[in-house]
Amino acid sequence: MRNPATATTPATKLTTTTTRNNSGAKTPCCIKVGLKRGPWTPEEDELLASYIKREGEGRWRTLPKRAGLLRCGKSCRLRWMNYLRPSVKRGQIAPDEEDLILRLHRLLGNRWSLIAGRIPGRTDNEIKNYWNTHLSKKLINQGIDPRTHKPLNPQQSPSDLKAPSSSKANRGAATIPKPNNPSSSSLEETSSGQITTHKENEYFQSNNTLHQYQTEAAIAHGFTSLLNCEDSGIEMRSNQDQGISNEEDEDINYCTDDVFSSFLNSLINEEAFANQNQMQQQTNVTAHADALVSVTATTFGLVQGWESPIMSSNFNQNDPNRVNDHVN
């Protein structure tokens, strides 16, 4: 792995970054003009780390000035979060971490922060990079669409799958519309746990990301239903989901981090357990369709995933160090 701290910085340049105010007009992100960009030097790292050690995290916008850094706050935050934080684990992604990433990705889609939140010591950026450079290719090589986790359409060229809409021109159309701050509100992290029906309808109509949000909303919906002790009449979502009805709107509930966490863990572990059994029984590829998807599909009406051959190959239920044991 390259060490950016030792990287030379020929391209380091002085510039300003911008952000938008509510009216859409660009305003300087950093008051100070002439901020540094590019790779961080060891000296900058030291300044930042020692400052945060002294004063703690937060107030990122003013932190650079207080710490004596010629960086914008965002850059400082990113550097700290992705590299300098003591809890950040460096080095190779272990097989069981990879396995967990795959399963979480199928559950959550490109929700890197959510995925990272369940893999101790790994950052969203690291997982995102690992996915884009390793796992998505691995899946494509196995004939699996990394976006949907379904078998590739034979007519679909691998280049079509490369990166999810990388062009900026496409961003508006192809970028996943966020479901009511999904990363923090809908499924995790905050206590609100609310899913907005309107928003769900919006993103369910997004062709490019249908599966992803079917998954998410189905989980969320099933989850809120579970919380509600709803009877067995959980409304199944088909592959051509039509959105959420007003009646469903009434199901919108609040969930706690702990309960969602347990729920997610149960899905993950159900799958792991099923995979182990499947390996023991040496069943065919069809049987490899893992239990997570089975459970999810049964409970929430989801489609099945297909990458179990990769996933189960890495998984050892008896491994005392397996990541699942850390997930809590």
Next chain:
DNA sequence: AAGCTCAACAACCGCCGGGTT
């Protein structure tokens, strides 16, 4: 040795939601 290509990953960008004033 030089030039080229590609993989890896750190860093940047634009956008958004929540909180505060």
Next chain:
DNA sequence: AAACCCGGCGGTTGTTGAGCT
């Protein structure tokens, strides 16, 4: 209620080094 600030997210880009010709 509106404006603003802040932190966070996901997508994308830029830089570097390794491998190949």
